[in-house]
Amino acid sequence: MKDAIREYLELKDEEKEELWKNAVFVFDTNVFLNLYRYSKKTRDILLGAMEQLRDRIWMPNHVAHEFMENRVEVIFETIDRYERLHEETNSFIQVCTDMLRMKKEDSELLGLKNYIETWIDTNKRRDLLVTDVIDDPILDKILDLFDGKVGRGFDEEEIKKIINEGNDRYEKKIPPGYKDAAKKKGVxxxxxxxxxxxWKEIIHFSETEKKDMIYVTHDQKEDWWNIKRGKTVGPRIELRKEFTEKTKNKFHMYSMNNFISRFEGNKGVKIDQSIIDELQSIQFLINKKNYDNLKNKYLEELNEIGIEERKIVRLNERIKRLEKSNRKRRNSIIGLEKKYEMQEMPDDIKTLIENTKNNLIKGEEKIEKCQQRLNMLETKESGQLTFW
Known part of the structure; x- marks a missing residue:
């Protein structure tokens, strides 16, 4: 029976350990770009992991080109971040001057400004490794680590075939990549x-080299991960099935959080919570930037369609927001109940759980009402909208 349903079976701990020891590691583009964004502590851990795994790392050709195309922009972005902090300091000092009716030359204000700017400069010297696109030790390290370990890529005809196949896959929501379908138009x-x-490069490499593969990604979208009730179970089942059928090898994935936690845990070191917080924060900023780009495109398209169609689009988005809020509520309840399963639960926590459960019920009721309205509107419409 196992062979018939193998793609549904999550790897056991011993299987993950075996893969960690023998598989080839592939990192997505944002892992490399974020080396410029990370603090020194996080960057050193990740580069240390790549160094330790240097005999078993490989980079798809598309990742190499994406990295080089976006690298300079990210360098400027990180430099600008510290410049903006200095601007915000001046604004804050001005607010203090105005609201507290103090003089600009007041010794306390000058001392506060000096303290904040010194703190910013200290962090900048420690964490901002690259300030010149030519003198780039991060790039030098990546070039060294991946020397002779970058895929050949696909030629123009092969890319055309992948795009044609992608159109069909995206229509059917076959992973990965269908969440990027909105990028097909405009800017x-x-x-x-x-x-x-x-994905095609990873499969080709595994099939050619007869290697098991581990993919490490910052991407948290559903077209890579099997997400149930807000909880990430593992890689998408379709991905494991496709990979196994075409390569006869094993495939696994790690988020950046889990990858670094696993790497540090193998050294007997408990990962610093501040590193996890930083990884999550940076991913949030990346997601927000992508969301803002898609939102602008969405608004442009929304202005081009009729009133009834707009209502359908907005209802779909409201349902998604409500479902996201409810996933967070479920996770909160599960987390609190698990935390106190071996000890007496304080009354305030009991009240918090009860209120969260009530809000969860209300959220489900709102979703149901929105879905009913959506069904009524879609019945009236003859066409099928495919935004997002």
Whole structure:
């Protein structure tokens, strides 16, 4: 029976350990770009992990090109971050001057300004490793680590075939990459099939080299991960099935949090919570930037369609927001109940859980009402909208 349903079976701990010791590691583009964004502590851990695994790392050709195309922009972005902090300091000091009716030359204000700017400069010297696109030790390290370990990529004809296949896959929501379908039009038409191209490269490498593969990604979208009730179970079942059928090898994935936690845990070191917080914070900023780009495109398209169609689009988005809120409520309840399963639960926690459960019920009721309205509107419409 196992062979018939193998893609549904999550790897056991001993299987994960075996893969960690023998598989080839592949990192997505944002893992490399975020080396410029990370603090020194996080960056050193990740580069240390790559160094330790240097005999078993490989980079898809598409990732190499994505990295080089976006690297300079990210360098400027990180430099600008510290410049903005200095600007915000001046604004804050001005607010203090105005609201507290103090003089600009007041010794306390000058001392506060000096303290904040010194703190910013200290962090900048420690964490901002690259300030010049030519003198780039991060790039030098990556070039050294991945020397001779970058895929050949696909030629123009092969890319055309992947794009044609991608159109069909995206329509059917076959992972990976269908969440990037909105990039196919307008200014975002630069990497709609990037994830699919990378996936095809990974499969080709595994099939050719007869290697098990581990993919480490910052991407948290549902077209890579099997997400149930807000909880990430593992890689998408379709990905494991496709990979196994085409390569006869094993495939696993790690988020950046889990990858670094596993790497540090193998050294007998408990990962610093501040590192986890930083990884999550940076991923949030990346997701927000992507969301803002898609939102602008969404608003442009929304202005081009009719009133009834707009209502359908907005209802779909409201349902998604409500479902997201309810996933967070479920996770909160599960986390609190698990935390106190071996000890007496304080009354305030009991009250918090009870209130969260009530809000969960109300959220489900709102979703049901929105779904009913949506069904009524879609019955009236003859066409099928495919935004997002």
């Amino acid at each position: 975002l038409d630069n990497n709609a099939y990037g994830d699919l191209i990378v």
